[in-house]
Amino acid sequence: MKRSRWSIPYVVFMAIFVVLPLLLILVYAFQDGNGHFTLSNITRFFSDSDALGTFAVSIEVAIENTLICILLGYPAAWILANKDLNKSAVTIILFIMPMWINALMRTLATAELFNTLGITLGKGTLLFGMVYDYLPFMIYPIYNVLNKMDKSYSEAAQDLGATPWQVFWKVTVPLSMPGVSSGILMVFMPTVSTFAISEFLTNNKIKLFGTIIQENINSSMWNYGAALAFIMLIIIGISTLFTNDDEKEAEGGLI
């Protein structure tokens, strides 16, 4: 027996539970309630000021969140990967651990903390909470790439007379870009698509795109909900185009 056949059960399972469901989003998005082909679900989005507004806010919050995570996370990842500055494996585990705790629980804890401190929930607390939730997802892939980086490159630059500042900007940063773009992928998309989290952090003042999808599906507007999910899939497709194969390595071994 050829052992490559062992992959068949998994391929069949994935075809039914991953590929077919994604195709169904496409099918439902282009159907009306009676199963006839229509573009009205898509055109409805572009005339639905509520959904368009939420979409714009989601993209804005996601960009801001991603930028803050890079600004805070890159230095942290750099320090963690630098053996002279940090020897402890425990700090690394501490930075990664929040990734494994239910985001909903962390969000509620954060919102309760803001409430107790008397901070009004709104845009500011939303961004703070999002950074809490997603910072580890930015630090980890950057740390991974920096940690595996061949030190001889920066040593060579130093020997050739580069200042530490030049070594950092001309060697370390460019070589760590796969980690950064992997981090962007792991922060940007999930921020756009979260539901529930933004409501808890803003006391229902700000909704993100994931919530609109959820509301439509839950009120049995499957076709419109699927159309919104389809729009989201297109954005995912576009953002994965900007990434290359190297990042999969950064994401692999996600522990």
Added chain:
Amino acid sequence: MKKFLAQAYLWFLLVLLYAPLFFIGIFSFTESRVLGNWTGFSTKLYANLFSGDMQGSSSLISAVENTLLIALISAFVSMVLGTVAAVGIHNLRGRKKQAVSFLNNIPMINPDVITGVSLFLLFVFLHFSQGYLTVILAHISFGTPYVVLSVLPKLRQMNPNIYEAALDLGATPSQALWKVLVPQLRPGMVSGFILAFTMSLDDFAVTFFTRGTIGLDTLSTYIYTDARKGGLTPELRPLMTLIFLIILILLVIINVRQEKMKKSTSK
């Protein structure tokens, strides 16, 4: 000085990251029904949690049971399916290997909402009534890729001739499987199982869309409903604290295992 600044920065971020968790942890040791109101040290909430003596206790306890049961079953199935798949993928070549690896990456790139909605539509389309089974199937679909990724490196390290040697020396295929292949892959399988298990424990969005309307609650959907009603059930504080601790311990175990594995392979 530089080292001091670097460490100070790391700890500043860690304090920020952990402040909400510490906040919940500290207030799990007081009786007050309102969070943030300290009414003296007490372990009453822990006692309530374990004795089940509280408001809405039966639904909270069954939510915890459901969460664990779903995580155990789906992680186990993921482990078996993913290990078999990894052996297959390892023996594939060229385009086929690329295609299956790509397939394996889809669930990891997909945002939860998309996974949830797409599976919801699948079950609607197939007229499959939603409940335990659909939640478990959904969790298997996003857990298995992590098992595949944990087992593949073990296969690459393994000498491919050992399995054939066992067959040549007269082992039956099933003996060769259980006595040669499985022991070699076991560390990867265990890591994959733990990963799939924590992914399942963590999940909210996918469960939310695939649990149907039979009133099935896991811990995260319970917390969601509870928080929307306004204010968390106080007993959730000790429960969340315990979960944070359990996850921390699991992570330390995985990391220690990985360090050991690295050392044993570098020898």
